[in-house]
Amino acid sequence: MADTATDQAFVEFERVQKSYDGENLVVKDLNLSMPKGEFLTMLGPSGSGKTTCLMMLAGFETATHGDIRLGGVSINNIPPHKRGIGMVFQNYALFPHMTVAENLSFPLEVRKIGKADREEKVMRALGMVQMQDFAGRRPAQLSGGQQQRIALARALVFEPELVLMDEPLGALDKQLRETLQFEITRLAHDLGITTVYVTHDQTEALTMSDRVAVFDDGRIQQLAPPDALYEEPQNSFVAQFIGENNTLLGVIEKIKGDTCEVRLDDGSIIDAKPINVTEVGQRTRVSIRPERVEIGTARLTPDAHTLKAEVLEFIYMGDIFRTRLRVAGNDDFVIKTRNAPDQIRLTPGTMVEIGWMPQDCRALDA
Amino acid sequence: MAEAMLAADGTPLKRSLARALRRQKLRALMLIAPLLIFVLITFIVPIGSMLFRSVENEMVGNTLPYTVEALAEWDADAEPLPSEDTFQAMFFDMFLAAEAKRHTRLGTRLNYETTGLSSLFRQSGRQLDDVADISYEPLEDFDAAWDDGETWYALMNARQTADDALMAQQRARVAALTDNETNSEVNFAPDAEVAALLPLAAREYTAWAVYVATQDGRDPATRDPWEAVAPALLIDLQTADLSGYAGPEADRLRAVQAANLPVANFVDAFVDMDEDWGTQVPWETIQTHSSTYTSGYFLNAVDAQKTADGVSWQPEDKQILITLFVRTIWMSLLIMGSCILLGYPIAWLLANLPMRKANLLLILVLLPFWTSLLVRTSAWKVMLQQQGVINDVLVWIGLVADDGRLIMINNQFGTIVSMTHILLPFMILPMYSVMQTIQPSYLRAAKSLGATNWTAFWRVYFPQSVPGIGAGSILVFILAIGYYITPEIVGGTKGVFISNRIAYHISSSLNWGLAAALGSILLAAVLILYWAYDKIVGIDNVKLG
Numbered sequence: 001m002a003d004t005a006t007d008q009a010f011v012e013f014e015r016v017q018k019s020y021d022g023e024n025l026v027v028k029d030l031n032l033s034m035p036k037g038e039f040l041t042m043l044g045p046s047g048s049g050k051t052t053c054l055m056m057l058a059g060f061e062t063a064t065h066g067d068i069r070l071g072g073v074s075i076n077n078i079p080p081h082k083r084g085i086g087m088v089f090q091n092y093a094l095f096p097h098m099t100v101a102e103n104l105s106f107p108l109e110v111r112k113i114g115k116a117d118r119e120e121k122v123m124r125a126l127g128m129v130q131m132q133d134f135a136g137r138r139p140a141q142l143s144g145g146q147q148q149r150i151a152l153a154r155a156l157v158f159e160p161e162l163v164l165m166d167e168p169l170g171a172l173d174k175q176l177r178e179t180l181q182f183e184i185t186r187l188a189h190d191l192g193i194t195t196v197y198v199t200h201d202q203t204e205a206l207t208m209s210d211r212v213a214v215f216d217d218g219r220i221q222q223l224a225p226p227d228a229l230y231e232e233p234q235n236s237f238v239a240q241f242i243g244e245n246n247t248l249l250g251v252i253e254k255i256k257g258d259t260c261e262v263r264l265d266d267g268s269i270i271d272a273k274p275i276n277v278t279e280v281g282q283r284t285r286v287s288i289r290p291e292r293v294e295i296g297t298a299r300l301t302p303d304a305h306t307l308k309a310e311v312l313e314f315i316y317m318g319d320i321f322r323t324r325l326r327v328a329g330n331d332d333f334v335i336k337t338r339n340a341p342d343q344i345r346l347t348p349g350t351m352v353e354i355g356w357m358p359q360d361c362r363a364l365d366a
Numbered sequence: 367m368a369e370a371m372l373a374a375d376g377t378p379l380k381r382s383l384a385r386a387l388r389r390q391k392l393r394a395l396m397l398i399a400p401l402l403i404f405v406l407i408t409f410i411v412p413i414g415s416m417l418f419r420s421v422e423n424e425m426v427g428n429t430l431p432y433t434v435e436a437l438a439e440w441d442a443d444a445e446p447l448p449s450e451d452t453f454q455a456m457f458f459d460m461f462l463a464a465e466a467k468r469h470t471r472l473g474t475r476l477n478y479e480t481t482g483l484s485s486l487f488r489q490s491g492r493q494l495d496d497v498a499d500i501s502y503e504p505l506e507d508f509d510a511a512w513d514d515g516e517t518w519y520a521l522m523n524a525r526q527t528a529d530d531a532l533m534a535q536q537r538a539r540v541a542a543l544t545d546n547e548t549n550s551e552v553n554f555a556p557d558a559e560v561a562a563l564l565p566l567a568a569r570e571y572t573a574w575a576v577y578v579a580t581q582d583g584r585d586p587a588t589r590d591p592w593e594a595v596a597p598a599l600l601i602d603l604q605t606a607d608l609s610g611y612a613g614p615e616a617d618r619l620r621a622v623q624a625a626n627l628p629v630a631n632f633v634d635a636f637v638d639m640d641e642d643w644g645t646q647v648p649w650e651t652i653q654t655h656s657s658t659y660t661s662g663y664f665l666n667a668v669d670a671q672k673t674a675d676g677v678s679w680q681p682e683d684k685q686i687l688i689t690l691f692v693r694t695i696w697m698s699l700l701i702m703g704s705c706i707l708l709g710y711p712i713a714w715l716l717a718n719l720p721m722r723k724a725n726l727l728l729i730l731v732l733l734p735f736w737t738s739l740l741v742r743t744s745a746w747k748v749m750l751q752q753q754g755v756i757n758d759v760l761v762w763i764g765l766v767a768d769d770g771r772l773i774m775i776n777n778q779f780g781t782i783v784s785m786t787h788i789l790l791p792f793m794i795l796p797m798y799s800v801m802q803t804i805q806p807s808y809l810r811a812a813k814s815l816g817a818t819n820w821t822a823f824w825r826v827y828f829p830q831s832v833p834g835i836g837a838g839s840i841l842v843f844i845l846a847i848g849y850y851i852t853p854e855i856v857g858g859t860k861g862v863f864i865s866n867r868i869a870y871h872i873s874s875s876l877n878w879g880l881a882a883a884l885g886s887i888l889l890a891a892v893l894i895l896y897w898a899y900d901k902i903v904g905i906d907n908v909k910l911g
Contacts, residue, residue, distance in 0.1 A: 093811035155814075
């Protein structure tokens with residue numbers, strides 16, 4: 001059926017809305033289109049509607065309005081067990097009264113697949129997650145990471161074209177999480193499965209996904225590949241949610257092509273790139289990544305605006321230095337510098353001059 | 367490890383640790399001591415002593431000690447009747463028992479085994495004086511001094527050496543017979559010489575002296591002994607050699623011996639009292655049930671009986687208890703089954719409804735708990751009887767003719783309906799607590815894997831709820847198997863349980879031994895069930911509330 005659907009739209013949300021109580025919309029006007037084989041992550045703070053979207057796709061919630069299509073076919077009225085979507089749950093949801101092999105065999109049994117075939121598929125799926133030796137164990141006898149591997153294998157064993165993952169690594173420790181992140185990405189790409197992954201962990205989202213949809217307040221704030229998301233946030237929510245950011249408040253002084261000047265609240269002028277500001281006099285929140293701030297004027301263009309800053313704190317973090325400054329009345333302005341041989345270590349109390357390339361400083365909505 | 371670990375001061379680590387922990391343990395024990403003692407005294411000990419009655423059988427040996435001893439040699443197959451000595455021992459045992467008013471109690475006890483013995487003992491007890499008088503009256507006529515207690519006291523009381531063994535023996539005999547202490551002071555001690563010369567008379571006189579002194583608080587020196595001492599004396603004198611005797615009343619004794627006064631033939635005397643004494647029946651019963659511990663009550667509890675020829679079934683018309691046991695178990699299973707069927711959906715609702723609604727439902731489930739059991743059962747009586755609510759409604763609708771009202775009470779149906787209602791919360795609560803722990807994501811996972819609603823429930827939800835069903839079932843079954851009030855009120859004759867029979871034996875027939883045996887069997891059945899459940903399902907899986 002994949003052939004008949006256009007590759008550009010394997011999964012489609014069209015003007016989807018969802019309300020639980022008839023008063024508030026949890027999902028407001030969601031439009032999303034996923035090509036086959038894509039790894040898409042829904043990222044957002046809790047209550048942003050990302051899990052609701054996943055549940056609507058899986059069929060456990062019905063959309064209040066709008067259309068959800070899978071392979072070009074509307075699935076609004078198809079019950080979950082007929083959608084053929086694999087799903088991995090945050091708490092694994094492995095059936096505790098069945099062994100690992102029985103857990104994996106379950107989706108094949110309900111599909112009335114023959115015994116020999118079943119056993120072969122189960123062993124192959126266990127092989128994919130390197131868990132062949134654990135076929136006879138009960139879930140309770142496995143560690144969290146092992147359980148998650150089994151849950152993954154169970155979601156893949158019946159060869160679904162779409163797999164949904166609802167914060168699958170949320171309960172694991174950091175190191176295990178990183179290993180599994182890599183494994184999940186590898187499997188998804190090797191098997192060519194379309195994956196929708198829900199998380200609130202931005203690192204996870206950035207490292208695993210082909211595209212990330214940042215959710216807030218029931219809407220997708222930005223849908224972009226990880227690098228674009230980090231480097232070119234389209235609004236101040238995304239800028240603040242993804243990665244670390246320095247923000248300064250001010251008013252647009254002048255717009256000239258893809259640069260503008262912003263008068264900060266303390267009166268100083270800086271250069272920025274206008275993103276979603278359009279007119280002079282508008283309030284703006286400028287955003288700049290800590291690693292794009294330059295100390296001194298050596299690498300800046302001669303006409304670049306600079307700011308005076310007072311060093312408040314210097315933190316040695318091994319690979320980088322983290323320096324906290326007071327800039328334009330903001331005490332939490334942070335810059336990160338690489339621990340290179342020629343890098344100077346700033347002492348608290350000294351005054352420095354800082355600046356940046358205009359394209360690294362983004363003037364966003366206030 | 368080859369060598370034991372040592373603590374810093376050189377003592378073995380194990381001992382050092384044990385010492386350190388002992389204080390803690392002691393303190394913990396002291397904390398629970400009041401409750402422990404309370405439970406022990408008010409619960410464990412009474413139950414233990416009650417259960418002990420199911421095998422305890424001291425009454426026969428305590429009441430008829432010499433008869434039991436004499437009967438031991440009797441072989442019912444070889445001899446038609448026990449020996450004259452046995453009858454004689456029976457006379458003296460019975461005489462003392464009758465004076466202590468204990469012979470009817472023994473009659474009741476033996477009547478459990480052989481019907482008719484109760485009246486035999488009761489009637490014979492009244493006529494024992496007549497048998498004694500066969501010897502007593504001629505003796506009194508021969509020499510009026512024998513009618514005087516002082517003569518006897520002078521003869522029997524110790525002069526140089528007392529027979530302490532005989533005294534202790536008779537103290538024990540009276541104590542066993544009356545269940546009372548006999549340690550108080552007795553102004554009498556049997557004379558060793560007389561005791562050797564006149565063993566039977568000394569024995570019976572001592573028994574009397576102990577009895578009047580310890581039980582009635584009288585002084586034996588100033589009282590006349592019971593008539594039974596007369597036949598005892600005459601029996602002794604038949605063989606006693608008085609030639610060397612020079613103690614008090616020596617002349618009187620010699621005169622009596624020379625007069626050759628009549629002694630009753632005890633066999634004839636007993637048969638005269640009641641013809642049944644001339645049959646083997648009472649003697650066999652006493653012989654069979656003379657041991658201190660008996661399996662008789664347990665055999666009775668399963669419709670068998672212990673006879674001289676071994677174990678045999680009760681006569682057909684007396685077999686009721688096995689039927690009752692089977693009925694109790696069968697009906698308890700039915701009640702358990704109905705509770706599962708009715709309780710499962712409710713427990714499921716409780717576990718899956720939103721909090722507010724679930725709480726309301728929970729209150730409805732618990733509401734019966736706050737109503738007296740008696741009230742609930744009586745309510746069922748109102749509902750189910752022929753002129754009751756249900757029948758009235760059925761007649762009013764026209765489903766049932768007025769003269770064809772359904773009989774729903776005083777039978778098994780009534781018991782099952784009302785007990786299902788009463789025990790339902792005990793099924794729902796454990797099921798609810800287990801279902802609460804089953805996360806909804808299991809069902810979602812099953813559905814996402816392609817299972818229909820039914821498959822998801824049956825393959826994923828239901829197996830996980832089985833421990834709850836098990837916990838509820840074992841609870842309801844154990845409660846049902848010992849239920850008393852409800853079957854008593856709505857069960858009629860067809861719907862009563864074994865517990866109602868136990869209550870009958872405790873309060874009406876007073877056959878506590880049988881009641882204890884029935885109770886022990888019930889307790890054992892429940893414990894076996896519990897053990898089996900633990901083996902199969904694991905008692906750790908039982909969660910209540």
